[in-house]
Amino acid sequence: MNVSPRPPLPQGPYLLCDDSIRPELPLVDKAGRLLEGGARVIQLRMKHAPPREALAAARAVVALCRRAGAVCLINDRVDLALLSDAHGVHVGDEDLPPEAARELLGPGRYVGVTARGTEGAKAARAAGADYVGVGPLFGTTTKVVAAPVLGLEAFRRVVADSPLPVVGIGGVGLSNIASVAATGAHGAAVVSDALLAQDIAERVRQLAAAFDSARGTGL
Ligand SMILES: Cc1ncc(COP(=O)(O)OP(=O)(O)O)c(N)n1
Ligand SMILES: Cc1nc(C(=O)O)sc1CCOP(=O)(O)O
Numbered sequence: 001m002n003v004s005p006r007p008p009l010p011q012g013p014y015l016l017c018d019d020s021i022r023p024e025l026p027l028v029d030k031a032g033r034l035l036e037g038g039a040r041v042i043q044l045r046m047k048h049a050p051p052r053e054a055l056a057a058a059r060a061v062v063a064l065c066r067r068a069g070a071v072c073l074i075n076d077r078v079d080l081a082l083l084s085d086a087h088g089v090h091v092g093d094e095d096l097p098p099e100a101a102r103e104l105l106g107p108g109r110y111v112g113v114t115a116r117g118t119e120g121a122k123a124a125r126a127a128g129a130d131y132v133g134v135g136p137l138f139g140t141t142t143k144v145v146a147a148p149v150l151g152l153e154a155f156r157r158v159v160a161d162s163p164l165p166v167v168g169i170g171g172v173g174l175s176n177i178a179s180v181a182a183t184g185a186h187g188a189a190v191v192s193d194a195l196l197a198q199d200i201a202e203r204v205r206q207l208a209a210a211f212d213s214a215r216g217t218g219l
């Protein structure tokens with residue numbers, strides 16, 4: 001029997017806890033609000049925190065997530081994932097290759113990889129990834145992405161053809177998360193729409209309800 005050492009990544013909204021949005025709010029507070037709203041997957045994305053602050057934040061956020069029964073992935077940094085006992089990492093073209101991340105993390109943790117289309121998803125699978133983050137799905141102002149916006153139709157084709165679960169990213173929010181769920185995507189990654197909300201926890205609840213209502217309907 002072939003038993004995976006990692007349970008499948010929970011489906012639904014995939015929330016990024018990002019230090020570039022509302023930088024005045026500590027990462028651990030952001031994570032607490034995301035978890036209060038029921039977040040089941042959090043990616044800690046730190047592009048500005050100096051190394052010691054980043055390590056402390058990773059340890060604190062991972063501990064919070066574990067207490068809440070949520071999965072915590074660290075963006076880019078395999079070293080911080082190991083030091084903080086995170087559930088895994090998310091890596092892209094400018095980070096360690098997924099094979100190296102897998103080698104360091106072993107079979108018990110998740111490796112997520114950025115892909116721009118089906119070919120990237122196939123390569124990620126061959127490299128030992130668990131899921132692919134595919135984007136930019138819609139226009140985003142959170143990051144300058146050196147790839148064209150996919151749009152829903154192209155994204156739907158990637159979801160259909162990908163050998164790995166697909167998490168859509170880029171411009172996803174309450175106004176369109178149902179359309180992402182309807183494609184059959186495993187998850188929908190949300191950054192600014194949640195973190196800029198006045199009530200972050202309530203926004204996460206709304207995102208989850210919208211995703212669940214449309215999951216795989218193909219509408
Ligand atoms: C779920 C998810 N998908 C894609 C990305 C982008 O990762 P990457 O290409 O490494 O870019 P940065 O996030 O490091 O700027 C992601 N973070 N999460
Ligand atoms: C971090 C990131 N990666 C992307 C990619 O397409 O690879 S888009 C993105 C930012 C998404 O932020 P928002 O939800 O605020 O649009």
Ligand SMILES: [Mg+2]
Binds near residue numbers: 075076090092094095
């Ligand atoms: Mg990266």
